[in-house]
Amino acid sequence: MTYKWPYATDKFTAYEGEKHTTRLSMALWIVDDYTGKQPLNQVKVRMKEGDISDEECDIKTKEGFFNAVKNPSGYHIFTDLPPRTYSCCIESDPYFPEKKTISGTKDVILEFDGTGPGQDKTDTKLKDASILKIGDSVEFRNITGDVEQRKITNILEKTISWAEKLKFDFTAKGSTIRVIRLLEFAIGGPAKDMNSIELKDISRLEKGDIVEFQNLRGDIEQRKITDIIGNQTIVWAEKLKFDFTAKGSFLRVLSYIIDEIYLKPRPSYPFPDNTTLVRGLVFGPDNLPAQKAKIKIQDLKETRTNENGDFVLYFDESDFNGLLLFSWDKIPGSDNEKLIGFLKQNYDIDWVETAEIEKTADDNNVSITKDENSLSLKLNDEKTKVTLEIDDGRTDEFVVRKEKDKLNIFSNIIIEVEINSTSKIVKTNLEKGKTMILEKINF
Structure with a gap:
């Protein structure tokens, strides 16, 4: 039997060894400075560790550079970056090349001392817990994509504990733990159409941080902090589309960086x-x-x-x-x-x-x-x-x-x-x- 076209099927099986989970570290939105929209032609976004010179950015070399991936939304993304300083080099015709230095991701990655915690566990031992304090929140993730968050209730030397038992297993190789920043509303969460909210503590926040609101219905919205008023209130530009006043709604600071880079047209621009x-x-x-x-x-x-x-x-x-x-x-x-x-x-x-x-x-x-x-x-x-x-x-x-x-x-x-x-x-x-x-x- 022969086929006129290659045989194709939409059925497949993903085996454990074929699954790969990545974590977003940086998302760059590239803008045409003249139109305010996406550039006319394809954009190449490369990154290298350190604060490099414009000349090094201009050199057409692959050594030490890694390329961004453009997602369906149009963002150029990098994943699994350690928290360091990076130089982004952006090229597209008919624009001038641009270089921007970005001070790492805001992720704080911790290391298990041995394997991670298993299902139903309420504690785990780390190689170093010195940067943690009671009340901090951590996020567990395994290679199958299961994610759980817990607030630390006790720290005994290098062992951290939490109240609620884990629902998933994080003992397999490749499981990770990182610090996440959950924020507490002063009174209640923001309602639809609001663009500010009072928090109990904003001491570790700064303008430009990205925060994410989530309610029990699963509605999620992200906003960039544009202003901080006094000791409690954060402000953002675009009004919220959903309501986050119900009990169980929460707010966290995203560990990845979202940034905009504008490309200046060359004289040859149409x-x-x-x-x-x-x-x-x-x-x-x-x-x-x-x-x-x-x-x-x-x-x-x-x-x-x-x-x-x-x-x-x-x-x-x-x-x-x-x-x-x-x-x-x-x-x-x-x-x-x-x-x-x-x-x-x-x-x-x-x-x-x-x-x-x-x-x-x-x-x-x-x-x-x-x-x-x-x-x-x-x-x-x-x-x-x-x-x-x-x-x-x-x-x-x-x-x-x-x-x-x-x-x-x-x-x-x-x-x-x-x-x-x-x-x-x-x-x-x-x-x-x-x-x-x-x-x-x-x-």
Whole structure:
């Protein structure tokens, strides 16, 4: 008998020696910095023990590195890592490679002195119990995947005890024991839609820790602590979807690390045609293209140059909102304070605080005067630019955008370019949906 297709079956038997249990140590979520979504192409995530240099991360070598596995949810995961410092190297086209140093997992692994405890046992001997104290919680796990948690009620030299007998057997080779961090609610667990809760003790918690809520129905939710208020309250960003007020609900600190890493697009990134961009070229003191020069707009954007000295900065609507200075239609008027504050901060003009602000009848010129001091703001005929002229000879230009029948004035962006601790400042404006090409920046 022959088969046209290879014979296949969905029936199988897993034998004891073929089972393998791993423990999650680290989960990395990789994000495209431009879209805020997953990267366009395949991502390679490698890790090496220690805090390695960027150059070592760039070298295409396998020695000492191990690769992440991407799970169905899109996380790049590492399992069974000892609690040490690691360097993560991330590569994907068309992005700059990234390196991030992460200080180990928060797992505390203990060692049995001999074999682990059997079924119905209430104690076990460890090689070292010095880091434990009464009230700590431990988790047992065997190679078949059985897991049990117990709170330590007594410690006698290297032997720890607990109250409730074990339901499973942990004597087989490969069984493990680790410390877990269970937390106690001050009064009761959080209800649905809450984003904070009071605990009895938060002394060992810190911002960035991941906590997991679980109730008796089996509902589980994980949240990253974003703030700690006083001595009792932890806060997280996203509201809970389930209720954890019922008796038996509990909270624990996860031993693994969840982190986000953003990939910066290279100049070759396929930006949509209507993207607001600033492109530039940097040459070093040797008159050669400067690779890895730092490009930064304070509190807004940061990137670097590629091997050809090119860089690109990209902007969205929220960036424009941060650059809004004042509305031309509200000068003089309710935006006077915004205009005065901007002039004082950026041009060191203190006299504007008590100056007189007037606008011409044609609505195209604003004059600010006090005694012998003066400056003017002139709107061009196309109503696309405003020119600032100060009586000491300084001038500047700003972009105008018409929004909801109002003329809004936007600040220039100040770009800092740095090579080997030497910086240059470049000022330019933005036009929504267009690409600004800067003159070559020479050091």
